[in-house]
Amino acid sequence: MCIVSVIVPVYNTEAYLSVCLQSLMGQTLCDMEFIIVDDGSTDGSVEIMDDFAHRDTRFKIIRQANQGLGNARNVGLKMACGKYVAFVDSDDWVIYKAYERLVSEAEKYQTDILMADLVYLYENGKKINPFKRKDETVFQEVLVGRECFLELSRQHVFNPMVVVYLYRREFIDQHHFHFAPVFHEDALWSPVLVCSALRMKVIDFNFYGYRQHNDSITHSKNPARYNSLLYVADKLYEYMQQNFTEDKDWELRYWFYDHLVWIYRFAQSLYNCEKTNLKK
Template identity: 30%
Template sequence: MVAVSICMPVYNVGRYLNQCLESISQQTFRDFEVIMVDNGSTDNSFEICQAYTSEDNRFKLYRQEKEGVAAARNTCLKYMKGEYVAWIDSDDWVDRDYLEKLVKTQKETNADIVCIGNKTYMNNQIYLGSHQNKYATYPKCEIPKKDAIGDVFFGMLSLISLWGCLIRKSLYRGFIFSEDNRYDDQGNKFKLYLQANKIIGIPEVAYTYRVREKSITQSNTKLMKFLEEQTTNLEKLIYYVEIANYETSYFYHRYLDWLNKKLAEETVKNDIECQNYLKRRLRLLEIRMDSNC
């Protein structure tokens, strides 16, 4: 069995793809496979992936009609054979010792999920956040499950993205990415944290996330659509913690804080439709909280 399956949906990223794949091929840790799923690209992305498969048998390529990134992720899950899973977005790149640091920490701690800090590349500049420093504030850098799941609301720990971590494959047993909106990280990763017994954060940075104008998460969308997708994901989380009977009061109040914060934003204040929508979500949450007291 290969140690790590690197899973990567690919769609029209020919401009960035070589940098991403080259950063993977140069990893100091060598026991990995790369599962690339081309999601109906219309540029030269498929051909670039083909070139890597012909040069290195660890790179494996599959193609499907354009069905959305979550569908491509589900195809990745179908073919991965590694003991651990690492997602890398096809327009990002990683440091040469990225996998080495993740695998070494996993072996030392026996963690189910190991996360590492990330840099942001935007407007030809690299920016460092402070989230990775917060990992060291936890004893032995072990992040409580409640904090990891709760990061979905405000992202202070930068833990909700699928990339930037190593996850034990067994956590994916029975796991399917829901395809109901574009924010598939937010709507799915918390399920993995719910199953994890040990979560470690490495207080270093080794993953570079590229912000580009036409990426899915950066594309222009109406505020109402954005709020609908976000609340769908957060209420999905609420449903899961209710089923698991896990810290429901804590997550009710986190969602309550999130809704109130959104209502206080200027863009929402100037949009009656969005105000009314969020107020309806608030009323429904309050009913839910009362019924589960």
């Protein structure tokens, strides 16, 4: 067993992949593995992956036909042997010594989930952190996951993106967590895992560079995204109905409804955009 397994799904990101993998190669923890899941790439990504695997034995390449981001992450989870698991998207990057800091904090506080932060990177050079905590008391102690979800939701800064979390792998395995094979799978995965954690710590650490570009899934025009969002919303509602049943859970239900409203509005915007395109 190693200390951290970093799972990186790759699908046709040759323009960004070298920067991503170089940022992983430069990590100072030697006891790591980088599980690179080639999800049917047809561009130069294949050669880039192979080059890094040749230069650094921490890189492990898994190849499969294209099955989507959620499936690729699940494949990586099955292969992971680290005490902790992290995820990186292949068009992003992490800062120097990122995992040394994350693991140190996770070990210190014995967390199921450690949450850090990211910076949005725009092609014009602009950088922003849309999830900056307004009340820094959330950094001060270890919280039960439900309490952490509530506190971040109250501040409107709950980040569903899987890349900002470091997970204890045993926690994932015990609950048999896996990604849904749909778009926007993070929006389902993150609230459920956070609300299931017994020990969660949030730290003030911007370690992840999240690229904003027109080729990303977030900005894609794939009509399947609409149905995926409806699927995610249905599953979140189902989870809420099964797990927040007591009177004391009223605020958890409130913020889950708030999350559902956001998902439905997003889905409606995609639907309206698709109708406009069809008319054109």
